[in-house]
Amino acid sequence: MKQATLQLETLTCPSCITKIEGALKNLDGVDKESAKISFNSSKVKLAFDEDVVSLDEIANSIDKLGYEVLKSSAR
DSSP states (O other): OEEEEEEESOOOSHHHHHHHHHHHHTSTTBOTTTOEEETTTTEEEEEEOTTTOOHHHHHHHHHHTTOOEEEEEEO
């Protein structure tokens, strides 16, 4: 499993977090327990299996919800 951090545009409400976390938990290859979002920093941290889903696919799923991913990194 790879660890990733994605910097999002500023989140405006707690329901944004619920919406994004729900979408990430439904993505194959994302560790369901690891997907956490910090409202104050607008950062997503998660673990994912790069053989199943790419970091670009994860970012695209967030973009489709209407939230811009400003920066992403994986290790």
